Amino acid sequence: MTGFARRLAGKLLAGLVMVWVVVTFTFFLVHALPGKPGDVQYEQYIMMGMNSEQASAKVQAVYGFTSHAPLLSQYTGYLGKLAHGDLGQSISYSGVPVSHLIWSALPWTVIPVLSGLLVSFLIGVVAGIFAAVKRSSRWGGLLTVSGSLVAGVPAFVLALLLLVVFHTEWNLLPDAGTSDIQYTPGWNLPYIGSVFQHAVLPVCTYALLSYGGWLLAMKSSVVSVLGDDFILASELRGITPVTRARYIGRNAILPLFTVLALSFGVMFAGSFFIEDTFDYPGLGNLLLKSIGTRDYPVMAGAFLLITVSIIIANILADLCYTLIDPRVRR
Amino acid sequence: MSRPKPLVAALAVATIAATALSACSSSSAKKTNGGTGGGTGGVFTSIDANNKITAGAPMNPYNAAPNMFLGYNIMELGFTKNDPADPNALLPGLAASWTASDTGLTIQLQPGAKWSDGTPVTAADIKTSLAIAYTQGTAGPVAGAGGTVVAGSNFEVSDVKDLGGGKIEIDQQPGVKNLYFQRLVLTSTIVNDKVYGSQLPADIWTQIAAVQGTDAAAASAASTKLAAEGKTIAAFAPAKDISAGPFVETRVNPGEALLDRNPYFYAASKISPKQVILRSYSGNQQIWGYMNGGELDYAPYTSMPTNILNQVLKAGYTRIDAPSYVSASIAFNEKQAPYNLTPVRQALAYVIDRDAVTKVGEPVGGIAAPTTTGLVGSQSDTILSADQKAALNPYKPDPAKAASLLQGAGFTKDASGQWHLPDGTPWKITLQTVNGFSDWIAASTIVANELTQFGIPTTAAITADFATYQKEMGAGKYAVGWWLVALGPQTDKAYARIYGSADGFSVANGQATHNDSAAGNWEHTPATYTVNGQSINPGQLAAQLSVTPVSAQGPIIAQLAAATNQEVPMIQIWNYTHVMFTLDKRFTNYPKTGQDDLLANPPGVWMMQGYVQGK
Numbered sequence: 001m002t003g004f005a006r007r008l009a010g011k012l013l014a015g016l017v018m019v020w021v022v023v024t025f026t027f028f029l030v031h032a033l034p035g036k037p038g039d040v041q042y043e044q045y046i047m048m049g050m051n052s053e054q055a056s057a058k059v060q061a062v063y064g065f066t067s068h069a070p071l072l073s074q075y076t077g078y079l080g081k082l083a084h085g086d087l088g089q090s091i092s093y094s095g096v097p098v099s100h101l102i103w104s105a106l107p108w109t110v111i112p113v114l115s116g117l118l119v120s121f122l123i124g125v126v127a128g129i130f131a132a133v134k135r136s137s138r139w140g141g142l143l144t145v146s147g148s149l150v151a152g153v154p155a156f157v158l159a160l161l162l163l164v165v166f167h168t169e170w171n172l173l174p175d176a177g178t179s180d181i182q183y184t185p186g187w188n189l190p191y192i193g194s195v196f197q198h199a200v201l202p203v204c205t206y207a208l209l210s211y212g213g214w215l216l217a218m219k220s221s222v223v224s225v226l227g228d229d230f231i232l233a234s235e236l237r238g239i240t241p242v243t244r245a246r247y248i249g250r251n252a253i254l255p256l257f258t259v260l261a262l263s264f265g266v267m268f269a270g271s272f273f274i275e276d277t278f279d280y281p282g283l284g285n286l287l288l289k290s291i292g293t294r295d296y297p298v299m300a301g302a303f304l305l306i307t308v309s310i311i312i313a314n315i316l317a318d319l320c321y322t323l324i325d326p327r328v329r330r
Numbered sequence: 331m332s333r334p335k336p337l338v339a340a341l342a343v344a345t346i347a348a349t350a351l352s353a354c355s356s357s358s359a360k361k362t363n364g365g366t367g368g369g370t371g372g373v374f375t376s377i378d379a380n381n382k383i384t385a386g387a388p389m390n391p392y393n394a395a396p397n398m399f400l401g402y403n404i405m406e407l408g409f410t411k412n413d414p415a416d417p418n419a420l421l422p423g424l425a426a427s428w429t430a431s432d433t434g435l436t437i438q439l440q441p442g443a444k445w446s447d448g449t450p451v452t453a454a455d456i457k458t459s460l461a462i463a464y465t466q467g468t469a470g471p472v473a474g475a476g477g478t479v480v481a482g483s484n485f486e487v488s489d490v491k492d493l494g495g496g497k498i499e500i501d502q503q504p505g506v507k508n509l510y511f512q513r514l515v516l517t518s519t520i521v522n523d524k525v526y527g528s529q530l531p532a533d534i535w536t537q538i539a540a541v542q543g544t545d546a547a548a549a550s551a552a553s554t555k556l557a558a559e560g561k562t563i564a565a566f567a568p569a570k571d572i573s574a575g576p577f578v579e580t581r582v583n584p585g586e587a588l589l590d591r592n593p594y595f596y597a598a599s600k601i602s603p604k605q606v607i608l609r610s611y612s613g614n615q616q617i618w619g620y621m622n623g624g625e626l627d628y629a630p631y632t633s634m635p636t637n638i639l640n641q642v643l644k645a646g647y648t649r650i651d652a653p654s655y656v657s658a659s660i661a662f663n664e665k666q667a668p669y670n671l672t673p674v675r676q677a678l679a680y681v682i683d684r685d686a687v688t689k690v691g692e693p694v695g696g697i698a699a700p701t702t703t704g705l706v707g708s709q710s711d712t713i714l715s716a717d718q719k720a721a722l723n724p725y726k727p728d729p730a731k732a733a734s735l736l737q738g739a740g741f742t743k744d745a746s747g748q749w750h751l752p753d754g755t756p757w758k759i760t761l762q763t764v765n766g767f768s769d770w771i772a773a774s775t776i777v778a779n780e781l782t783q784f785g786i787p788t789t790a791a792i793t794a795d796f797a798t799y800q801k802e803m804g805a806g807k808y809a810v811g812w813w814l815v816a817l818g819p820q821t822d823k824a825y826a827r828i829y830g831s832a833d834g835f836s837v838a839n840g841q842a843t844h845n846d847s848a849a850g851n852w853e854h855t856p857a858t859y860t861v862n863g864q865s866i867n868p869g870q871l872a873a874q875l876s877v878t879p880v881s882a883q884g885p886i887i888a889q890l891a892a893a894t895n896q897e898v899p900m901i902q903i904w905n906y907t908h909v910m911f912t913l914d915k916r917f918t919n920y921p922k923t924g925q926d927d928l929l930a931n932p933p934g935v936w937m938m939q940g941y942v943q944g945k
Contacts, residue, residue, distance in 0.1 A: 033797075033798070034797070034798040034801040034802060035795070035796075035797025035798045035799075035800060035801040036797070036801070039796070039797040039800045039801065040795075040796045040797050040800070041394065042800070043796065043800065043814075046817060046827065055467075056467070057466075057467025057557075058466060058467040059467075060467060060557065060560075061392075061465065061466045061467050061557065061560035061561060061563075061564055063394060089565075091394075092394055092395055093384065093386075093387045093388075093393065093394060093395045094393050094394045094395075094561070094564040094565050095388070095393070095561075095564065095565020095566075095567070096386060096387060096388065096565075096567075100386055101384075101386060104385055104386045104584075108584065160615075163619070164619075167619065167623070168619050168622055168623065171623060175616070175619055175620075176585060176609070176611075176612075176616060177583055177584065177585045177586050177609075178583060178584055178585075179583060181581060181583045181586045181587070181588045181607055182373075182588065182605075182607075184581075185581075185583075276612050276613070277612070279585050279610070279611070279612045279616060281384070281385070281584030281585060285612075289382060291795075292795055292797070293797075294797050
């Protein structure tokens with residue numbers, strides 16, 4: 001077995017153990033939440049005029065997928081099904097497979113978050129280099145301030161701000177959903193255009209929120225690299241500024257690369273606040289709804305996806321790091 | 331490390347494509363934001379307040395979260411009028427008319443009633459639908475927590491007979507009387523037998539007969555089977571919508587549903603909109619945003635402050651008010667001292683200024699409760715006589731009376747003005763409310779201020795969500811918290827809310843028994859009250875209401891109202907008003923304030939009656 005394969009096998013094994021630990025932890029954690037599925041619905045049935053017996057029976061009928069088996073037996077059953085790729089059935093959407101709900105929500109998280117992530121990374125890194133190199137100038141200072149400012153704004157505040165300006169006040173962009181329902185979904189221009197239009201505000205929110213972090217991290221990294229001996233040495237040897245900039249960029253971006261790789265994993269969690277504000281039906285929104293309705297299988301399924309994606313991203317980041325930084329291989 | 335140039339190029343291409351595509355569909359945003367114009371064939375846009383519209387959820391009205399909409403593609407034989415004087419009064423739906431008798435009900439289907447596939451609505455559809463209702467707990471003997479059949483609290487349909495010519499006889503189980511049989515049968519959801527019939531076992535009516543039979547073991551076994559069949563029905567996902575309503579579902583996006591006009595609807599000529607778009611919403615702000623942009627033709631009520639109301643009216647919306655049978659109250663757990671003492675609860679009722687609290691908590695959709703009776707003000711005004719109303723204590727804000735009541739109960743006030751319990755402990759209150767209930771949260775701050783100023787330091791605490799609130803309230807964790815009462819218009823249900831399972835009362839065969847340690851009992855009031863020198867059992871009286879004709883309920887209600895007013899198991903703070911908004915821009919001829927029977931229903935029902943016409 002080569003060193004690379006050995007390293008990969010070790011990381012996969014550790015990843016599997018970590019998945020099991022997290023699955024076990026989240027299974028018991030979500031079941032420990034106070035309240036049970038149907039509690040809220042029971043109240044609504046009472047308000048609709050049912051008596052308590054009718055409301056209880058109706059809850060039993062529509063939320064009949066709740067298991068009444070002991071928790072340990074539910075846990076072993078869950079693990080057994082999981083081993084066969086079965087995430088179970090949703091409680092709040094009685095009978096609908098969890099995997100179906102997750103697959104439906106997945107694209108509406110991955111596409112906007114990925115777009116936002118890449119845009120913010122590119123702009124943040126370039127702006128970070130500029131802010132570091134020109135840190136004594138007014139522009140460098142302004143960039144740093146802009147990074148600190150947007151990094152400090154809570155997601156829901158920024159989302160609401162964009163919503164009010166671009167939808168409520170100027171009415172330039174739609175505020176909610178994924179597309180205009182009057183267009184038939186498929187590979188047709190009006191529908192795809194509508195999807196793009198609806199994605200603009202969520203993507204911009206993601207991008208603006210993470211831009212500050214990339215900028216500040218890159219600036220700090222560049223400033224640190226600028227003080228390294230090899231930069232001084234390269235200056236003394238008369239190496240051209242362009243080549244020197246490449247040295248700086250390559251070395252400074254290494255710590256950010258790990259964060260970027262992890263961000264790909266975290267992206268599967270979506271963003272509760274952004275998806276909720278724009279009523280964007282991604283994984284964050286699904287998870288939020290499932291917590292509200294105590295839909296244990298959906299909660300467990302969503303947490304599992306997030307966990308696995310973060311672990312995979314972590315493993316990939318480790319492996320890629322060995323490729324991009326020769327020092328690690330030694 | 332990847333080279334940046336190809337990536338930048340790819341992003342540039344994507345940006346250009348996005349801009350071009352956005353330009354292609356630029357009219358779409360305008361379309362939804364400004365509507366598509368009225369006239370016959372326009373698009374009617376509204377919010378569905380009940381459903382989180384989710385792509386992939388079944389088009390099955392029995393599912394827990396269905397993509398189905400009452401009055402649009404969910405039909406009933408009749409639609410409620412919410413008439414407090416006669417809960418059985420209904421608007422025609424799929425049934426054009428009906429006649430009640432001692433043995434049941436005979437209905438006449440609408441002439442020309444058809445499904446959206448062009449086939450007629452038949453007696454088989456009604457029979458299947460009523461059988462399904464049995465499995466869903468909305469009809470028939472209901473299985474209790476232990477699987478025990480609870481008879482007498484629901485409508486017990488024993489048979490459905492096709493009399494020909496669209497006339498259908500629906501028999502009630504012999505010997506069973508239910509005041510609301512007509513209402514419950516006629517407001518059952520009607521589904522297509524060809525779609526749903528195959529989901530039921532062939533012997534479903536034999537099972538129902540067994541449930542209604544005298545053999546307890548057979549009844550219990552049949553009840554268990556029915557419950558299991560109910561779960562199968564709830565999980566069923568029809569391939570497409572077949573509707574007997576004015577609209578049929580064409581497409582569902584996450585958070586949005588598109589419905590097309592059903593050309594086979596029996597009153598299709600009355601339906602003006604060609605399409606209906608129904609949106610779900612994630613928060614009140616979203617509805618306010620839609621309304622500010624004039625995007626909704628109809629908006630259901632959402633709690634809103636006065637400045638938002640003004641914005642909405644400025645955007646061209648008309649406010650319509652209809653009765654609502656819900657009251658926000660502050661309830662007590664009488665197991666926790668000092669709330670077991672009647673003078674304490676009465677004193678708190680004197681301290682809280684309901685007008686001031688309502689102005690902050692629910693300024694648009696609330697009317698300060700005139701007093702506490704267990705019913706909303708408009709209902710108790712109608713039912714109680716002038717003398718009975720005059721005898722009620724209005725609990726007008728009066729700190730002196732409150733102080734006197736507390737001193738009489740052994741409470742003391744120290745030099746700093748703080749009240750102490752009879753044992754000398756400083757009295758503090760934690761007023762519990764729920765995250766997301768913005769009106770309760772806002773009102774709590776005022777209540778807390780008022781009580782603190784009176785000398786009882788009060789803090790408002792917020793529970794994370796309603797499921798937790800229910801759980802913790804049931805577990806007796808809160809001493810004082812917000813609660814909804816006066817749920818009507820059926821008065822037995824309004825009082826069962828207070829003197830029912832939440833108070834340890836359970837009803838069997840019309841007899842209420844009280845068990846203070848029963849599960850779910852968090853109020854812990856005594857089993858009997860002494861009112862005007864007479865001992866009364868509120869649980870028994872509430873149970874009695876359910877079998878007493880509306881015309882004869884007055885004396886029982888008078889006793890319950892007087893008892894509730896005297897004992898104050900909760901303080902009614904405000905009664906909700908059903909406020910809704912319509913936009914007279916693309917459509918016109920909406921029902922107006924005062925047309926309560928129509929306003930008790932969603933706009934699809936208005937359309938069936940010829941309302942909502944394109945401009």
